[in-house]
Amino acid sequence: MKLAAIALALGSVAYGPVLAQSLEHWGSSDYWDVLIDPTLGNGCLIQSTFTDGSTVRIGFDRVQGAGYVTAFNEAWGDIVEGEWYPVLFALDGEEYEAEARGMYLEGVPGADILFDNPDFLYDIAAKYTMTLYNENGEVMSIDLTGSMAALEAAIACQEEMG
16 A cells, blocks of 8 residues: 555645545456546546445545545435534544544435545555444444455545646
8 A cells, every 4th residue: 555645645634525426437456446536636436335324435526625535325314414523433443533524415324434544545445344333332343355456546536646
């Protein structure tokens, strides 16, 4: 994994929306689609849908100069759009505290977490399981199989976007 390429793609951070109404297909890698989001400065991302109904996106917001993890799930109906929620990520048991912004995409509730640390993107790619917790307990646990290859493809996509 090229941390310099990740750092260049991230730049400096400022918090903003990750909603994308029309993603462009760039490729795929294992269990993940590699997509381009024109609303985020042609930021590249990976996306997959899991057996619990969660759709997860991990990518680059080139408008805000940030990386993000966004998850959506029909079962999360009590999320308030724009409200901030304290969350805890566990990547193979290693914990990270974060703030997630509530959002909706096509009526499906979700949570958006922005970050500016390229090591965090590498940590996601190098792990096998990502679990998300809120104050009430576990919200989602997903298998990160293929995420390393997919994120490397997203970096190649981002380099292609300039």
